[in-house]
């Protein structure tokens with residue numbers, strides 16, 4: 248088992264945060280939490296319902312509350328997959344930079360589009376032109392993901408298991424470098 252602090256995955260919709268988070272948590276013997284699922288459980292409603300009734304702003308408030316409660320609770324030593332918009336609020340970015348190992352799962356817009364086209368549970372993509380939406384979001388958010396992340400892992404040309412292995416080896420290398428420096 249690798250010893251590590253909380254691992255938090257960030258990146259755009261379709262980067263594979265939920266899928267890879269679950270896989271690496273199993274390999275590391277850590278609990279897995281998907282922040283979107285925490286928000287849904289707390290609300291007793293799904294994300295499309297929250298966006299419809301409370302707007303994106305209402306969802307963002309719930310997202311910050313869920314992130315704060317995850318970090319404050321002694322859930323500790325777990326893997327957390329965030330939603331793609333977690334970096335939009337400064338208060339979230341401040342929380343992310345504190346204490347956790349944050350990994351940016353990078354995916355190109357074409358891969359984001361391909362991977363998100365299979366489902367309709369992402370309200371921001373229920374538009375006539377999801378590619379334009381993903382492109383705009385990427386322009387704004389890519390620098391923010393890089394700002395909060397300790398490590399970046401490219402996911403485009405890899406299957407989920409291979410991305411998970413790459414994330415695990417990147418974490419191992421990072422932690423062994425930290426140990427040798429201290």
Ligand SMILES: Nc1ncnc2c1ncn2[C@@H]1O[C@H](COP(=O)(O)OP(=O)(O)O)[C@@H](O)[C@H]1O
Pocket residue numbers: 258259260261262263264265266267328362363365402403405406407410
């Ligand atoms: N590396 C990958 N290659 C191909 N498909 C992937 C990859 N990672 C995730 N997927 C698929 O893409 C879709 C979105 O993945 P998901 O984990 O929900 O992304 P996120 O949580 O970042 O939005 C799922 O159908 C998942 O199986």
Ligand SMILES: O=C(O)C1=C[C@@H](OP(=O)(O)O)[C@@H](O)[C@H](O)C1
Pocket residue numbers: 258259260261264265283294329330331332333368369370371
């Ligand atoms: O990018 C975003 O703003 C969002 C991403 C979604 O999560 P995934 O990135 O896991 O799809 C979910 O939090 C919500 O639909 C909003």
Ligand SMILES: [Mg+2]
Pocket residue numbers: 264265266283328329330
């Ligand atoms: Mg997800």
